[in-house]
Amino acid sequence: MKQAFLILSTAMLFNLSNVAHANSNVCVFDLLGKSGESYKFLEEWALASKSWGANIDLTAYKDEAQLDQDFKAGVCDGFYMTSMRARNYNKFAGSIDALGGVPNNAIAKKAIIYVLDKRNQKRLITKSGKDTYEVAGIGQIGPAYLFVRDKAVNSVEKLNGKKIAVMEFDQAQKIMVKRVNAVPVMSEISNFVKKFNQNEVDVVPAPAYAFKPLEIHKGLGNNGAMVNFPVLNVTADLIIRPEKFPDGFAAQSRQWFVRQLPKSFAMVQRVEASIPAKYRMELDKEDKEKYQKLLRDARMDLTQQGIYDPTMMTVLKKARCTVERTNFECSLGGE
Numbered sequence: 001m002k003q004a005f006l007i008l009s010t011a012m013l014f015n016l017s018n019v020a021h022a023n024s025n026v027c028v029f030d031l032l033g034k035s036g037e038s039y040k041f042l043e044e045w046a047l048a049s050k051s052w053g054a055n056i057d058l059t060a061y062k063d064e065a066q067l068d069q070d071f072k073a074g075v076c077d078g079f080y081m082t083s084m085r086a087r088n089y090n091k092f093a094g095s096i097d098a099l100g101g102v103p104n105n106a107i108a109k110k111a112i113i114y115v116l117d118k119r120n121q122k123r124l125i126t127k128s129g130k131d132t133y134e135v136a137g138i139g140q141i142g143p144a145y146l147f148v149r150d151k152a153v154n155s156v157e158k159l160n161g162k163k164i165a166v167m168e169f170d171q172a173q174k175i176m177v178k179r180v181n182a183v184p185v186m187s188e189i190s191n192f193v194k195k196f197n198q199n200e201v202d203v204v205p206a207p208a209y210a211f212k213p214l215e216i217h218k219g220l221g222n223n224g225a226m227v228n229f230p231v232l233n234v235t236a237d238l239i240i241r242p243e244k245f246p247d248g249f250a251a252q253s254r255q256w257f258v259r260q261l262p263k264s265f266a267m268v269q270r271v272e273a274s275i276p277a278k279y280r281m282e283l284d285k286e287d288k289e290k291y292q293k294l295l296r297d298a299r300m301d302l303t304q305q306g307i308y309d310p311t312m313m314t315v316l317k318k319a320r321c322t323v324e325r326t327n328f329e330c331s332l333g334g335e
Contacts, residue, residue, distance in 0.1 A: 023055045024244050027076035029064040029236070031189070032213055036060075037267060038236060041139060041260070042080055045238075048256055053246035064189050065169075078136065078240035082189070084170045086237035089133045092123045093237055095312035096138065099176055099302070100295025102233035102316060103324075104143070105265055110319040112138050112235065112261060115312075116254040123311070124250070125242075136250040137238035137257035142207040142268040143230030147216055149202050151225035151281055156180060156290045162202040165192040172307050173205075176298050193219070207234045208272040217279070225281035229291055289328065300334055 026046070030036030039060050046056035061067040064081050071079045079086075087094025093115055095101070102108045114120070116138060124135040153162060159180045166173035168186040177184040185201045196204035196219040206216065220226075238257070242250055283291070302308050313335045321330035329335075 023057050024077040024240075025057045025059060025075070026078040026080065026238075026240070027059045027061055027067045027070060029061050029067050029079070029081040029189075031062060031210065033060045033062050036213075037209070038080065038139065038141070041264070042238075044260075045137070045253070045256060049249070049253065052249055052252045054249055062190065077244035078238065080137075080139070080236055080238045082141070083138070083235045083237045084167060084172075086239055089128075089239050090124065090126045090135050090237065091309045092120070092312055093135045093138060095309040096235050096316070097232055098299050098308050098313065098316065099172055099232050100292060100299055101313070101320075102143070103230055103292075103320065105140075105268060106323050107316075107319045108140055108143075108233050108235075109261055109265060110322065111233075111316055112140065113258055114315055114319070116258050118251065121251070124254075132242055133239050134242045134250045135237055136240045136253035139236045139238070139257065140261065140264040140268055141234040141236055142209055142272065144205045144207045144232050144234050145230055146227040147196065147204050147206060147220060147224065148227060148281075149196070149199070149219060149221065149224045151223060153203065154225075154227070154281060154283070155287050156294055159203065163200070164203040165195050165201045165205075167192070172298075172302050175302060176295075179298055180294065205231055208268070208275055209234075211271070211275050217276075220279055224279070226275060226279045227283065228280045229283050229288055231291070231295065292327075292329070296329055296335075303335075 026042065028039050028042045030038040033039065039058070042058055046058055049056050059076070064085060067079055067081055068085060070076055083094045083097045096111055096115065102111055126133045153159060159182045161182065163183045163185050164177045165187040166177055166184045168188060174184045185195060187195055192204055193206060193210060193214040193216055195201045197215065210216065238253065240250060299308065299313065303310050303313050317329070317335040321327060
């Protein structure tokens with residue numbers, strides 16, 4: 001009897017050990033695959049996660065839509081992809097990328113730190129049917145700017161009738177483009193810059209991170225420009241199925257992401273500085289304010305439609321008005 005008990009106990013310990021050390025597969029979107037900054041960043045994270053009791057296998061994807069399908073099919077236990085697409089899994093975190101919500105890096109940093117704070121733990125967990133998703137980190141990719149093939153497109157009014165590449169999966173972009181009487185051209189992250197370079201669209205919004213690897217200079221030619229006014233801030237969400245990871249894993253992961261923010265923002269500043277000055281086009285104060293008002297109206301409308309999270313919109317406004325107290329919107333209600 002005693003021997004049987006010992007055998008049973010040993011078997012149970014063996015099984016528990018296997019569960020504790022079972023590898024988790026995290027799928028990572030990076031335009032450059034394993035050679036990209038996002039994938040390398042997640043490699044550092046996977047190494048750090050060993051001290052939290054996890055063993056992570058990373059799978060690189062250059063096609064974000066395919067990653068999303070594979071996650072839904074159960075191929076991935078977690079994913080790292082743009083917040084615009086990840087918004088379907090957690091609206092609160094995914095709304096950081098709201099149009100005009102984060103106009104500079106200082107505000108982006110405040111917003112990300114707030115979202116990942118332990119006081120928001122419940123907001124970072126989403127239940128959908130039998131599935132549970134938890135945000136385990138947010139990475140900064142950088143502000144997205146409008147790249148135009150013709151530098152004469154230097155105001156909101158001149159977007160009228162222009163063809164603009166928009167992400168097919170993001171309703172916010174489609175609605176925004178229609179508001180300025182432009183023509184939305186459905187695209188994917190895998191081909192949106194290609195359409196710009198091949199003259200299929202007149203305008204493409206993109207972060208500085210995409211400039212060199214996607215060769216945006218080809219679409220700019222000798223007459224194009226980068227409008228030096230961010231229309232949105234691009235982040236990436238790390239979202240996991242918590243039952244596939246050790247207890248408390250997501251909280252430790254979020255703390256790690258916060259500690260890496262200085263490095264992430266340094267990377268963004270480095271790639272932004274690498275864009276040649278000849279492409280940069282500054283807007284005057286009047287045109288900047290026109291863009292801000294346009295984006296604000298669109299953001300409020302999209303929040304009412306349920307696309308953006310209203311709590312996040314309040315958080316982002318507080319962050320903006322902490323950094324830029326004299327901004328016109330700080331004396332207005334509505335967000």
